[in-house]
Amino acid sequence: TQLLEQSPQFLSIQEGENLTVYCNSSSVFSSLQWYRQEPGEGPVLLVTVVTGGEVKKLKRLTFQFGDARKDSSLHITAAQPGDTGLYLCAGGMEYGNKLVFGAGTILRVKS
Amino acid sequence: DVKVTQSSRYLVKRTGEKVFLECVQDMDHENMFWYRQDPGLGLRLIYFSYDVKMKEKGDIPEGYSVSREKKERFSLILESASTNQTSMYLCASSATGNGNTIYFGEGSWLTVV
Numbered sequence: 499t500q501l502l503e504q505s506p507q508f509l510s511i512q513e514g515e516n517l518t519v520y521c522n523s524s525s526v527f528s529s530l531q532w533y534r535q536e537p538g539e540g541p542v543l544l545v546t547v548v549t550g551g552e553v554k555k556l557k558r559l560t561f562q563f564g565d566a567r568k569d570s571s572l573h574i575t576a577a578q579p580g581d582t583g584l585y586l587c588a589g590g591m592e593y594g595n596k597l598v599f600g601a602g603t604i605l606r607v608k609s
Numbered sequence: 610d611v612k613v614t615q616s617s618r619y620l621v622k623r624t625g626e627k628v629f630l631e632c633v634q635d636m637d638h639e640n641m642f643w644y645r646q647d648p649g650l651g652l653r654l655i656y657f658s659y660d661v662k663m664k665e666k667g668d669i670p671e672g673y674s675v676s677r678e679k680k681e682r683f684s685l686i687l688e689s690a691s692t693n694q695t696s697m698y699l700c701a702s703s704a705t706g707n708g709n710t711i712y713f714g715e716g717s718w719l720t721v722v
Contacts, residue, residue, distance in 0.1 A: 529709050540613075540699050540713035586652070590709025595640045595659060596667075597709055599652045 501525070502589050504600030511577055512608055519572045519585055519603045527589035530563050530570040531597065535584040544572075577607045611636045613714035615700050621720045628687040630717050632700030641683035642667075642701040642711060643675060652699070658683055659705070690721045 502523045511517055521530070529548045533541035545554050547563035547570065554561045558581075560573040574581055584604050588597040616631035634641065642657040644667075654667030656675040664675050672694060676684045683702075687694055697718055703711040 531710055533713075538716070538718070540716045543710060543712060546710045588711075595703060595705060595709060596642075596654065596657065597711060601651045 502587060502598050502600040504587055504603055506603060507601065508604045508606075510606045510608065513578055514576050515607075517574050517577055517605070519587075519605075520569070521571070521587035521589075521600050522569045523589060523598075524568065525589070525598075526567050526592065527598075528567070528592050529590035530567075531588045531590070532561055532570070532572055533586040533588065535586060535602075537583075541584075541586055574605075577605075579607045579609045581605060582607050611638075611702070611712040613700055613702055613712050615698075615714040615717045617717050618715065619718045619720075621722060622687075622690050624691060624721055626690050626721075628690050628719065628721075630685040630687075630698055630700070630719070632683045632685070632714055633681050634683075634700075634702040634712075635681065636702065636704070636712075637680065638702035638712075639680075639705045640703045640711075641677065642703075643673075643683065643685045644699045644701065645669070645696040646699055646716075647696050655685065687719075690719075692721050695719060695721045 532544045535541040545561045550567045551565045552563045558575045586602045587600040612635045614633045643655045644652045658664045658677040674686045700714040701711040
């Protein structure tokens with residue numbers, strides 16, 4: 499069974515601080531997705547990375563896929579209250595169309 | 610933009626009732642999924658389908674069935690609802706080969722009393 503460990507589980511920070519969320523596995527993934535979910539809503543796709551070592555930026559968010567495609571990180575610069583939510587990483591399996599999800603990181607940004 | 614629409618956002622059903630959760634996607638995606646999301650347990654895959662009339666069990670299929678008669682529609686059926694099926698249900702779809710990227714609907718909150 500492929501597992502994706504996400505850390506930290508909870509993060510409460512002040513507006514303006516930086517933070518990093520990690521997803522790690524002993525398995526190789528064909529792709530890695532990051533989602534953000536607000537209470538009562540479905541997860542919304544932020545980014546998909548498919549190449550080892552790939553870095554993608556989305557405004558203040560920077561996503562990195564590890565060289566060996568076993569891990570990924572999400573870095574937020576100068577966090578804002580609007581960044582509050584549940585962040586989920588998901589790894590695409592080498593064969594088939596399913597994803598393996600991390601348990602999620604609950605982020606709270608206080609103003 | 611990909612649109613995945615779940616027919617009911619909030620439902621309250623009685624124990625033993627038959628429940629249908631409907632999902633429609635407008636991007637001609639081959640693959641469709643049903644997940645449930647519970648605090649502390651994360652997202653768990655119930656069933657998925659990679660083609661019309663095709664279905665495969667996910668991690669927690671017990672107590673559920675699915676139907677995919679048309680490519681754009683994937684239905685989740687609870688034959689006899691129980692209180693432990695109270696949860697947030699999420700439908701998703703994806704195109705084969707698109708980096709496994711899946712797109713979610715807004716979710717359906719089901720309460721079984």
